[in-house]
Amino acid sequence: MYMPDYEYHTPGTLAEACTLLGELGGKVTVLAGGSDVLHKMKIGNLVPDHLVSLKNLKELREIRYEQGRGVVIGALVTHDGIYRSQLLQKHFLSLPMAAHTMANTQVTNIGTIGGNIVNGSPLADLPPILIALGASVKLVGRSGERVLPLEEFIVGPGKTVIAQDEILTEISIPDQPTTGSTYKKFGLRKSGALAVVSVAAAVTVEGGAITDARIVLGAVAPVPLRAKSAEASLKGKKVSDEAIEEAAAAAAADSRPISDLRGSDEYRRELVRVFTKRALRKAIDEGHV
Amino acid sequence: MSKNYNVIGHSKPKIDGPEKVSGAAKYTGDLKFPNMLHGKILTSPHAHARILSIDTSEAEKLPGVKAVITHKDVPTLKYGLSPARWDENIFCSEKTRFVGDKVAAVACLDEETCYKALKLIKVEYEVLPAVLDFLTAMDEGQPLVHEEYARNINTEIHQEFGDVAKAFAEAHHVRTDTFIGQRTYQCPIEPHSAISMWDAGKLTIYSSTQSPHYFQHYIAREFGMDIGDVRVLKTFVGGGFGGKLEPTGLEFAGAVLAKITSRPVRMFYDRAEMFAHNRGRHAQQMEITTGVDKDGKILGAYANFKMDGGAYTSLGIASAYYAGALLPMTYEFDNFKFDMYRVYTNLPACGAQRGHGAPQPKYAFESHLDNVAKDLGIDPMDIRIRNARRPDTVTPNDFKINSCHMKECLERAREISGWDEKKKNKVPGRGIGVSTGSFVTGAGYPIYRTDLPHASAFIRVNEDGTAATLYTGSVDIGQGSDTVLCQMAAEAMGYRYEQMKIVAADTETTPLDFGAYASRQTYMSGTAVKLAGEEVKKQILEMASFMLSLPPEDLDCEDGIIFSKSRDDKSITFQEAARKHFVLRGPLMGKGVYTPPKLGGTFKGAAVGTSPAYSFGAQIGEVEIDAETGEISVLGIWDVHDCGKVINPRLLHGQVHGALFMGMGESVWEEVLFDDKGKIINAELANYKMLTAMDMPPIESEVIDSYEPTGPWGAKEVGEGSTNPTLGMFSNAIFDAMGVRVNSLPLTYEKVWRALKEKREQEAAEKA
Numbered sequence A: 001m002y003m004p005d006y007e008y009h010t011p012g013t014l015a016e017a018c019t020l021l022g023e024l025g026g027k028v029t030v031l032a033g034g035s036d037v038l039h040k041m042k043i044g045n046l047v048p049d050h051l052v053s054l055k056n057l058k059e060l061r062e063i064r065y066e067q068g069r070g071v072v073i074g075a076l077v078t079h080d081g082i083y084r085s086q087l088l089q090k091h092f093l094s095l096p097m098a099a100h101t102m103a104n105t106q107v108t109n110i111g112t113i114g115g116n117i118v119n120g121s122p123l124a125d126l127p128p129i130l131i132a133l134g135a136s137v138k139l140v141g142r143s144g145e146r147v148l149p150l151e152e153f154i155v156g157p158g159k160t161v162i163a164q165d166e167i168l169t170e171i172s173i174p175d176q177p178t179t180g181s182t183y184k185k186f187g188l189r190k191s192g193a194l195a196v197v198s199v200a201a202a203v204t205v206e207g208g209a210i211t212d213a214r215i216v217l218g219a220v221a222p223v224p225l226r227a228k229s230a231e232a233s234l235k236g237k238k239v240s241d242e243a244i245e246e247a248a249a250a251a252a253a254d255s256r257p258i259s260d261l262r263g264s265d266e267y268r269r270e271l272v273r274v275f276t277k278r279a280l281r282k283a284i285d286e287g288h289v
Numbered sequence B: 001m002s003k004n005y006n007v008i009g010h011s012k013p014k015i016d017g018p019e020k021v022s023g024a025a026k027y028t029g030d031l032k033f034p035n036m037l038h039g040k041i042l043t044s045p046h047a048h049a050r051i052l053s054i055d056t057s058e059a060e061k062l063p064g065v066k067a068v069i070t071h072k073d074v075p076t077l078k079y080g081l082s083p084a085r086w087d088e089n090i091f092c093s094e095k096t097r098f099v100g101d102k103v104a105a106v107a108c109l110d111e112e113t114c115y116k117a118l119k120l121i122k123v124e125y126e127v128l129p130a131v132l133d134f135l136t137a138m139d140e141g142q143p144l145v146h147e148e149y150a151r152n153i154n155t156e157i158h159q160e161f162g163d164v165a166k167a168f169a170e171a172h173h174v175r176t177d178t179f180i181g182q183r184t185y186q187c188p189i190e191p192h193s194a195i196s197m198w199d200a201g202k203l204t205i206y207s208s209t210q211s212p213h214y215f216q217h218y219i220a221r222e223f224g225m226d227i228g229d230v231r232v233l234k235t236f237v238g239g240g241f242g243g244k245l246e247p248t249g250l251e252f253a254g255a256v257l258a259k260i261t262s263r264p265v266r267m268f269y270d271r272a273e274m275f276a277h278n279r280g281r282h283a284q285q286m287e288i289t290t291g292v293d294k295d296g297k298i299l300g301a302y303a304n305f306k307m308d309g310g311a312y313t314s315l316g317i318a319s320a321y322y323a324g325a326l327l328p329m330t331y332e333f334d335n336f337k338f339d340m341y342r343v344y345t346n347l348p349a350c351g352a353q354r355g356h357g358a359p360q361p362k363y364a365f366e367s368h369l370d371n372v373a374k375d376l377g378i379d380p381m382d383i384r385i386r387n388a389r390r391p392d393t394v395t396p397n398d399f400k401i402n403s404c405h406m407k408e409c410l411e412r413a414r415e416i417s418g419w420d421e422k423k424k425n426k427v428p429g430r431g432i433g434v435s436t437g438s439f440v441t442g443a444g445y446p447i448y449r450t451d452l453p454h455a456s457a458f459i460r461v462n463e464d465g466t467a468a469t470l471y472t473g474s475v476d477i478g479q480g481s482d483t484v485l486c487q488m489a490a491e492a493m494g495y496r497y498e499q500m501k502i503v504a505a506d507t508e509t510t511p512l513d514f515g516a517y518a519s520r521q522t523y524m525s526g527t528a529v530k531l532a533g534e535e536v537k538k539q540i541l542e543m544a545s546f547m548l549s550l551p552p553e554d555l556d557c558e559d560g561i562i563f564s565k566s567r568d569d570k571s572i573t574f575q576e577a578a579r580k581h582f583v584l585r586g587p588l589m590g591k592g593v594y595t596p597p598k599l600g601g602t603f604k605g606a607a608v609g610t611s612p613a614y615s616f617g618a619q620i621g622e623v624e625i626d627a628e629t630g631e632i633s634v635l636g637i638w639d640v641h642d643c644g645k646v647i648n649p650r651l652l653h654g655q656v657h658g659a660l661f662m663g664m665g666e667s668v669w670e671e672v673l674f675d676d677k678g679k680i681i682n683a684e685l686a687n688y689k690m691l692t693a694m695d696m697p698p699i700e701s702e703v704i705d706s707y708e709p710t711g712p713w714g715a716k717e718v719g720e721g722s723t724n725p726t727l728g729m730f731s732n733a734i735f736d737a738m739g740v741r742v743n744s745l746p747l748t749y750e751k752v753w754r755a756l757k758e759k760r761e762q763e764a765a766e767k768a
């Protein structure tokens, strides 16, 4: 394993970074924590001519609350930073808990939320819960910025709508009426395991009835998948085991798993059912956890 | 047995602890030599292919490349474990036999250039149909992995002791079960590495090895050299587990590259290359039949096995024999039959892995025995205690058992695990399983044919007696043998452990020892060390006798103090006497040597499995299973071992924990997986799921007070024995929890889930 030759850039400002991305010729790759990028380079799946490191963009390492936008998370915040954020723990504990299911200490100390999203892996741990919480991403390019729902950002395995000169700068989670959310991950060992299946759920329960629910499935489709028929089946229903079972079955039907070395499609579909049920129960009973 | 010792029997701190903890310890890959080059091996991308041509010219032109070698540049002598099956070459010449087979190598100024140079070597292949399934490898019409081995049979074993057919005819119940064991890999944390260099006609290799002596022998043979002209030494080693017991292309190619360039050459395998080289545990099909009487007493057993050897013999012929040889250990029965085919496939070769050959057959036998117990309505614990081997017995295949506390191990495990209580008050979803294991304390015969002793040692006390150095060829690969052997040396000398130094595992400066395999060092190297220590003690007491004017028989020495047994007022220190000895008689030295007695029967293959002593152990594990997902949580494991006298309790329990860790991984989590072209798809640690610290359950490890009459101070093995019961224990605990038996390893969550689903469907069908 060795790193192919490349040129390394460390822009000092966001504007400079965007210019570099837009103007350097050849294959240009953004480098955040590098836990995906360097791995791909070492196994020969990625051979960039240029790496543009974001390490000097200190402003992207913050988590803050902004009136009107909600909780705003800089793209360079690490998984460990998310796990330890008091602000996140207070508003949406489900996100720190999702970060806690990831990888191992070495990786959570360098891997970033931005990298986890832009990498576009269907089994990444943060996108499902972020989508369930209705998060948006802010993209900054040479000609300005745009904000779009995270759900629309990831379009295929490893594919997003980011433009060549754009950088993901912030992820925001809006103020919302949801009463509970959680992320359930099924891995094959207790630490350092990738998701065989994951389920994120966010629910709004009023007076014993479910007024709204968002369910997002990981590792069972080319993208983090909204289980739309499961969500629809819950709307307006009184909280009950039957309603949850029905939604869980609908989520399993919504999923489109493949068979690979971590599990067969049949097993995964059943796991979707089981973990949708468990996630809904937890979000309904325990709030944002 | 009840005697209190000053040094042995105590948890002395590891002699290399501070170096390892502070990071000062240097492993082979950390070493640098002036002018050192870096080497890499080019391997086959195809499972089975004819080599049509190799063009190295472009690679040779690349700046920084100092040598490129292929089969034309190396000896053509074949190698392997046993002369009848030498089947591997340094480089392939006509065809490659697995993805990862060695084709060429380069030596360059830096590592990066090596990778670039490898890409420039052009090999033209004609891809051949490959043999990937060991169960059909012997069928008519299958391609041949080696033309000289008909039907791809590498090793064929047919043994029968007693009369199995008669035993089955007379049995109350006869049952057959078939199980599959998976291919696993040792995964030592430190990669294989070697640095080779020549000085005139002498070759020196620093290697991450379990046996410098075997490497020296093997390498000298390959290059037609005197073994005196080959020096192999190890630095610190980060684990081996059987995978570093034979030389690899790193030593062979490295030696040639170093010769051609006249510079030291450093070579190592990265993680993926380690997997490709492999030599891990064989995949295996195991059909077991036993006949029992109405009380569950085993009357006879028949083991009918097939093994996936991969492309070469490696150490696998021994694995094949061990698979059967160690089956009749923990339970007594007189009639035993064993049939085995080890077949070639176009997959990486398999070899020795912790518990060599024994853990999977144990899984099969212990699962099967639980099935038999269920058929008869007997508690799994009771059927084991009823059949447990007793001391001073002989197995049907002629292994002599001296000390053996099999029954006590089972009874103690039953007690500390709360077996009876847990069986009585079953918690839904939870299950408890028991299994047993036994292992050799060193192999009775050498790893290659020779009449050399198996171990030797000497001790040199320095001129003023303030330190003593133990010289031994034995090999500390992390298990702590340097510590244990220094404890034994100090005990035998009457000296202090804290003043011991050690020089080990260097074929030039230390005396012969076969190394770290077959759980042999505490016993065999230890016996040699004990004799060396006693020789020092005898001389120091003679000197003290002269100094104190007392007869030597009246003197003894403990903890560095020489004292009179009859008078309180007469004593001197070891140090004073040692200094005097040096002044009057020169260096104070002692030496010891160990050769096992002649062991075993005379039938074909009788040597494999012989040992001067055997460990025994019982393991109980409790699991909780999520019925909806098949996820297995391990609630606790109780391990009770009979390993003779314990030299260092903390290191002993460390071995039990380590063996359990590996056994657990093999039980549920680990498997080397291939695509349909024979390429490994999980040659990394994300998807080859070794367990993490987070996965380890609470473990209670206990030993039975035991004494092996042939061992040094009564000691026998522990390092591998504790892996043997684990796989079967998990199978039985899952069976107890869920009433389903998974007949193939690893017992993954998905397999458990599927078995439960099938059971539910069957029950529903029966109701309807």
Ligand SMILES: Cc1cc2nc3c(=O)[nH]c(=O)nc-3n(C[C@H](O)[C@H](O)[C@H](O)COP(=O)(O)OP(=O)(O)OC[C@H]3O[C@@H](n4cnc5c(N)ncnc54)[C@H](O)[C@@H]3O)c2cc1C
Pocket (backbone or CB within 6 Å): A029, A030, A031, A032, A033, A034, A035, A036, A037, A038, A039, A054, A075, A076, A101, A102, A103, A104, A107, A110, A111, A112, A113, A114, A115, A116, A117, A118, A119, A123, A124, A125, A126, A162, A166, A167, A168, A169, A192, A193, A194, A195, B686
């Ligand atoms: C051992 C190991 C275990 C792992 N376990 C897990 C796990 O359990 N769960 C999981 O989800 N992931 C896991 N990962 C994957 C990885 O760690 C995460 O996806 C991580 O969040 C990636 O972040 P990074 O900062 O390292 O990204 P990088 O590797 O630097 O980048 C990843 C991708 O995102 C792009 N990118 C990064 N930041 C930006 C930005 N701000 N704007 C535009 N593009 C950007 C890069 O160009 C690249 O394409 C694991 C990785 C390793 C090595």
